Amino acid sequence: MALDQAMIVAGIGCKAGASAQEIEAAIGAALSQAGLASGALGLIATSHAKSSEPGIAAAATGRGLKMVVVLQVDLVAAGARALTRSERVLAMTGVPSVSEAAALAAAGPGARLIAPRVAVGPATCALAITGDTP
Numbered sequence: 508m509a510l511d512q513a514m515i516v517a518g519i520g521c522k523a524g525a526s527a528q529e530i531e532a533a534i535g536a537a538l539s540q541a542g543l544a545s546g547a548l549g550l551i552a553t554s555h556a557k558s559s560e561p562g563i564a565a566a567a568t569g570r571g572l573k574m575v576v577v578l579q580v581d582l583v584a585a586g587a588r589a590l591t592r593s594e595r596v597l598a599m600t601g602v603p604s605v606s607e608a609a610a611l612a613a614a615g616p617g618a619r620l621i622a623p624r625v626a627v628g629p630a631t632c633a634l635a636i637t638g639d640t641p
């Protein structure tokens with residue numbers, strides 16, 4: 508898969524009640540840290556436990572992107588490839604990083620993280636790229 512055909516997925520984790528602006532700040536920080544343009548994203552993903560968070564849905568809608576909800580079993584499987592490990596998050600969710608696991612799971616089995624998760628206020632964002640890209 509060529510880099511121009513790859514899709515970048517933003518995995519989102521957050522505290523309850525995080526606003527769209529707070530989610531967007533985490534997305535913006537992750538994109539900036541990775542040296543990517545604001546329009547580089549193809550999808551936003553989160554865990555089933557966070558699927559009812561209006562801030563995540565609003566951030567996806569604001570960017571014109573689909574929001575994918577990752578099932579717990581897929582989140583746990585992808586969590587084994589997470590780079591960041593929070594014992595608190597692991598105890599609460601079963602994965603070491605919700606944002607990293609969601610990004611990896613939604614991007615598919617050949618996905619890799621572009622960079623570890625970025626935390627901004629109550630939100631975290633990790634970026635994964637689909638396929639076997641360089």
